[in-house]
Amino acid sequence: MIADDATMARLMALSQTGDRQAYATLLAECQRWLQRFYARRIVQHQIDDLVQDTLLSLHRKLASYDPDRPFLPWLAAIARYRWVDHLRKVYKFDETALEEGFAAENPEPAISARISLDRMFSYLPPAQARAIELVKIEGLTIAEASQACGQSESLVKVNIHRGLKKLATMIEKE
Amino acid sequence: MIFMRTDTHEFIDDLLDDLRPTRPLMLQRSLLIAAGSAALAIGVMALFIGIRPALTAGILDLLFLLASGLFLMLGIAASFTVIDMSRPQVGNTHIGWMWAVAMTALLPLTAIVLGFSQAGNAFLQSQPVQGLNCLTNGSMLGLIVGGALTMWLRRGAPTSPGQAGLLTGIAAGSLGIFAYSLHCPFGDIYHIGLWHSMTVAVSAIAGRVIVPALIRW
Numbered sequence: 493m494i495a496d497d498a499t500m501a502r503l504m505a506l507s508q509t510g511d512r513q514a515y516a517t518l519l520a521e522c523q524r525w526l527q528r529f530y531a532r533r534i535v536q537h538q539i540d541d542l543v544q545d546t547l548l549s550l551h552r553k554l555a556s557y558d559p560d561r562p563f564l565p566w567l568a569a570i571a572r573y574r575w576v577d578h579l580r581k582v583y584k585f586d587e588t589a590l591e592e593g594f595a596a597e598n599p600e601p602a603i604s605a606r607i608s609l610d611r612m613f614s615y616l617p618p619a620q621a622r623a624i625e626l627v628k629i630e631g632l633t634i635a636e637a638s639q640a641c642g643q644s645e646s647l648v649k650v651n652i653h654r655g656l657k658k659l660a661t662m663i664e665k666e
Numbered sequence: 667m668i669f670m671r672t673d674t675h676e677f678i679d680d681l682l683d684d685l686r687p688t689r690p691l692m693l694q695r696s697l698l699i700a701a702g703s704a705a706l707a708i709g710v711m712a713l714f715i716g717i718r719p720a721l722t723a724g725i726l727d728l729l730f731l732l733a734s735g736l737f738l739m740l741g742i743a744a745s746f747t748v749i750d751m752s753r754p755q756v757g758n759t760h761i762g763w764m765w766a767v768a769m770t771a772l773l774p775l776t777a778i779v780l781g782f783s784q785a786g787n788a789f790l791q792s793q794p795v796q797g798l799n800c801l802t803n804g805s806m807l808g809l810i811v812g813g814a815l816t817m818w819l820r821r822g823a824p825t826s827p828g829q830a831g832l833l834t835g836i837a838a839g840s841l842g843i844f845a846y847s848l849h850c851p852f853g854d855i856y857h858i859g860l861w862h863s864m865t866v867a868v869s870a871i872a873g874r875v876i877v878p879a880l881i882r883w
Contacts (some may be wrong), residue, residue: 510687519678529772544677549883553686553823556753568756573825606757663825664758 620655752822777859797861809841835873
């Protein structure tokens with residue numbers, strides 16, 4: 493069971509004052525939350541690296557959290573930013589195994605639905621979302637993705653480029 | 667601060683060892699810094715260039731008040747958005763500044779329309795020599811505001827560095843030319859619409875090009 497938003501917000505406010513115990517608890521909670529957040533939206537063996545990258549960003553950007561605001565939408569913005577950055581860098585991997593869903597395990601499904609990565613994908617045209625999923629998330633080559641989705645290889649590349657560009661502009665979009 | 671890629675428990679221990687008390691980027695403090703940098707720009711202008719005598723004598727004209735007010739409001743709107751962008755949150759929307767841009771764009775549009783409709787030489791009427799002074803000095807004064815906002819963004823976590831850079835430039839140009847307009851003696855629509863607006867446009871382009879590399883994280 494992952495802590496709720498109010499608990500994490502309190503832990504974060506204490507962490508900003510230098511409270512190590514609160515920070516340790518917060519980081520552990522955030523690690524678990526991020527594992528679920530990224531599930532199904534990144535190749536499984538890359539999740540730990542991306543979670544660490546995100547925790548490092550959280551650590552470096554502690555000051556950007558306003559204790560008067562909810563915590564999870566802030567964490568989700570950090571996580572989305574790192575995820576889009578990761579998609580831009582990612583290259584082909586063989587494994588395509590995906591974890592089970594995030595929303596179903598989350599204690600606050602209404603919040604998770606609004607801040608999820610699926611939500612971002614829902615704003616993309618289907619062709620762009622499909623091209624990104626196949627190549628950047630499932631790890632297919634351009635040629636394999638072209639066969640799988642029926643788009644030409646050049647169109648797959650264009651859709652990935654345009655889709656990633658659009659995702660980068662929607663980090664904070666609900 | 668270098669963190670070795672290791673298992674997550676060791677990684678978290680490294681982060682814990684590096685924890686230091688941090689002052690959150692609170693809205694009130696950031697607004698004070700933005701307002702302070704704008705006041706500093708006005709102070710620098712008053713000290714080194716001087717407020718024009720008519721203004722200190724209390725002689726005001728309609729267009730000066732309207733145009734300066736528009737640039738000031740645009741600067742405030744853009745600064746507020748930049749500050750908000752330093753504190754990311756899913757659900758944030760940053761569109762209010764666009765209305766301020768649209769309203770301020772009425773100044774150059776009016777100058778262009780009048781220039782065409784009166785078949786006069788609007789460019790010459792805009793006092794181009796003094797206009798270049800406005801462009802240069804307004805941009806230089808804007809650096810004070812732009813620098814403060816960029817420093818603020820570097821502490822924050824803007825998720826759209828390109829847009830944050832553009833808005834930093836708009837805020838810097840608007841508040842810079844607002845400060846310089848307290849000196850500029852030319853108050854006709856051609857001069858203000860072309861040269862004062864151009865200061866904002868040039869600063870916006872500079873901000874869009876330069877700032878993102880400084881604030882990316």
